Amino acid sequence: MKTEQMLRLQAYLDNEVSSAEGREIASWIARDSEAAALYEELKATKSLLAPENELPATVPDGRDFYWSKIAREIERVEREPAREYSPRPWWLRLLAPVAGAALLGIFVFTSVSTNPQISAIHQERTDLENGTITFHSKDNSMTIVWISSGETELADATLDEDDSE
Amino acid sequence: MRSPKLGVFSLCVFLLLGGFVATVFAGDMKVKLTLFWGTDEEKPNDPNLKPADPHIVSNFHEAYKWKHYFEVTNTIVMLSQHATNRIRLSPKCELEVANLGSMGLASKFYGENKLIYEGKSKVETGKHWGFGGNDKNKTAWFVILTPQ
Numbered sequence: 001m002k003t004e005q006m007l008r009l010q011a012y013l014d015n016e017v018s019s020a021e022g023r024e025i026a027s028w029i030a031r032d033s034e035a036a037a038l039y040e041e042l043k044a045t046k047s048l049l050a051p052e053n054e055l056p057a058t059v060p061d062g063r064d065f066y067w068s069k070i071a072r073e074i075e076r077v078e079r080e081p082a083r084e085y086s087p088r089p090w091w092l093r094l095l096a097p098v099a100g101a102a103l104l105g106i107f108v109f110t111s112v113s114t115n116p117q118i119s120a121i122h123q124e125r126t127d128l129e130n131g132t133i134t135f136h137s138k139d140n141s142m143t144i145v146w147i148s149s150g151e152t153e154l155a156d157a158t159l160d161e162d163d164s165e
Numbered sequence: 166m167r168s169p170k171l172g173v174f175s176l177c178v179f180l181l182l183g184g185f186v187a188t189v190f191a192g193d194m195k196v197k198l199t200l201f202w203g204t205d206e207e208k209p210n211d212p213n214l215k216p217a218d219p220h221i222v223s224n225f226h227e228a229y230k231w232k233h234y235f236e237v238t239n240t241i242v243m244l245s246q247h248a249t250n251r252i253r254l255s256p257k258c259e260l261e262v263a264n265l266g267s268m269g270l271a272s273k274f275y276g277e278n279k280l281i282y283e284g285k286s287k288v289e290t291g292k293h294w295g296f297g298g299n300d301k302n303k304t305a306w307f308v309i310l311t312p313q
Contacts, residue, residue, distance in 0.1 A: 097176060132282070132296075137224040142293040144228070144307065147282050 001034055009035060013042050192246025194264045195313040199239040200254045203231035203297075203305035213237075221293065221309065229297075231305055241313065244270075260308060270294065270310060288312060 011017050012025040029036045047053070061069070087093075133146040201217055202209075203225065214235035217225075222234045242250050244264035249271075251261045261273040269287035273280060274296055281298070288294035288310065295309035 097180070100180065135228040137227055139224075141291075142221070142224040142309075143286065143288070143295075144224075144293075144309075145282060145284060145296040146228075147296055147298040 001038065005035070006038065009039050010042055013039065013046060192264070192266055194244045194246070194270075195241060196244055196262060196264075196270065197239060197241050197311040197313055198252060198254060198260060198262070199309045199311070200237040200258060201225075201297075201307040201309060202235045202237050202300070203229060203233070203307065204235070205232045205303070207233055209235065224293070225307070229305065234307075237306075254308065258306070258308070262310065270312070272310065274308060286310075 008017070008021075008025060009029075012022060017025065029039050131148045133148065135144045135146060136142070201221070202214065214237060216222075217234040217236045225231070225234050238254055240252060240254070242252060242262065244250055244262060246264050246266045249261060249263040251259060253259045257277050259275040259278070261275070263271040265271055265285065269285060271285040272283070274282040276298075282296050284296070286294040290312045293309045293311050295307055297305055297307035300306045
């Protein structure tokens with residue numbers, strides 16, 4: 001089969017011939033088995049290449065396109081007006097250390113003021129059997145509580161030991 | 166540029182650590198405990214007796230009648246804040262001392278294991294606080310606490 005005949009078959013398949021030429025080619029295909037075979041082959045090929053038969057495919061971005069997208073994003077961000085740094089007000093910045101110092105002060109104050117152990121310069125237990133008389137020296141360097149409970153014999157315990165030897 | 170938040174944080178950490186260290190190490194108190202004996206005898210037989218400190222003797226003389234005062238024994242103790250130490254000054258005499266920090270000292274005095282006196286004092290460093298009582302043969306004993 002000549003190339004010109006093959007092209008005519010292809011033109012017929014693509015509806016690119018006049019109606020008269022179309023009828024002529026149709027009768028040729030009906031008579032010639034070789035032409036009919038080629039026509040069927042072309043027809044099958046065309047159907048395979050039809051858009052509805054194409055598999056979905058995603059063409060990956062090219063390297064240049066990929067980097068150009070990044071460059072465009074950088075440019076876009078750089079064009080945006082920079083956000084101004086807004087520091088917290090001075091009183092808010094001082095809040096943490098002041099609060100810490102206040103807590104420390106409260107802790108110290110409460111630990112001192114709520115200490116029930118002493119509330120005066122000298123304090124003593126009064127429910128013991130012994131009576132007491134407190135003496136303050138003139139220069140205020142000594143305070144002695146005299147315990148009047150008779151003889152308690154404490155200081156000369158050492159002497160007693162020595163005597164017993 | 167250094168962040169202002171970091172500066173405030175560093176300051177807080179420094180203050181907290183400083184306060185902690187100061188609290189830990191500032192609470193100890195060194196206290197001298199001395200047992201004295203007051204008598205009219207000029208030279209007692211016990212060779213271990215030492216003449217008492219003249220300044221303390223002059224203070225004793227302001228209030229008490231005994232002519233002579235001798236130091237029977239003394240000991241120096243290191244008291245941690247809010248800790249209580251029990252010290253035996255003689256076979257019959259025991260003292261329980263607690264360091265109350267800025268509130269001074271608390272003490273319990275035991276004679277022959279009997280609580281004789283319990284008191285507290287804001288005694289200052291170098292000053293004396295103590296208690297005394299009659300002893301046999303018209304003598305007297307004194308226990309003096311002196312923060313160092």
